[in-house]
Amino acid sequence: MTKPNEQEHGSSKHNAHFETRISDLYQQRKSKTKSTASMKRQILQRAESEPAPHGWFRSFQRIAFAAGTLLLLSLVALQSYEFRQSPNRLVYTSVELHNIDDHQSQDYTQLSQRYQQHYQDYLQQQALLASHHQKSAILTQFENGWELRTCNQELVKISKELVATLQQMNLINGHFKSGDSVEVVFNVSGLIVGINPNKTMLKC
């Protein structure tokens, strides 16, 4: 009894032999079936009567190439012509330099001073704006007036006379004592235009 491997080996050998055999038979058959010289002659004769393949396309390619070259040369020639002509077309612009006197220097100093003044005003306005935004404060009363302390440790002192004036103008709504949380209302110029009680206790 033969082993499976030997059987497989024998089978593959047989297959290989068969493949070779049919290939040989195919080639033998093929060698007896060849195209004839007359077939070739006929095809070449018909091909001769045909125009060359894509003759028009190659002609077009040549024409396109020639036209492209001509265009390029024309552009180069035009550029060269313009370059040669360009010196005559130059436009000159004369610039006169004037002297700088002391008057201008003084103007500059004044301008600098005005600038510094505006800058100081700007800083004041910025500080005012910052305080305007801070409305809540803790009130402390003492003999000469009130003190309003914000959470940013800023202190606004209000004199006794101002407190009295505000009270006369009914701009202080309520009776306050030291330690109360109040809302201070400023106008756009930063002046106090009212002091109101703050319902929520300010905690810093």
Place this chain on the structure above:
Amino acid sequence: MSLTLAIRSLFTNGHSNEWLVVKFAQTGDKKLFELLYDNCADDLYHFLVTQSDIHLAKDISQKTWLTVFEKPQLYRESGRFSAWLFTIARNKLLDEFRRTNRWQSMTDDIQNKQKIPFAYTDTIEDVFNTSLMTLPFEQREAFCLQQEGFGLQEIANITRSGVETVKSRIRYAKNSLREQLEKYHD
């Protein structure tokens, strides 16, 4: 001409068919076409004879070569020239079969041929030829194309079939041939 073809032609003895067809498409030089014809005409003609008959094979062969002559620019460099050539030929052959309603008559012929017994005077070549011609069209063309050196994928492309289908057709063709040849030996 692509770099691939240029390099390939350097390593091959003479110019490859792919180089020839590309160069022919570029230059229209008829000598290049003649070289292509000399290289492939016999293979194509034998394939067509096996798939039809001598008269139709001559006609289709001529039409195929004229297509190559007129439209070489249709060849794509991604594949072999012979695969492109055989594809054109096969399409023209099938068109002719459809035009003349010959497909049905060929099937009938095959069925009749299968009934023909071998004579004692037949040689092994005769038996092979008869067995080959009695194969169904698709099996025969798949077998022939394989014998012409085409790979499975190329055959699938030429016949517009799947690779597995091609494999099956070749296997059936070889089994039939084996059976007939073994009968002859017995």
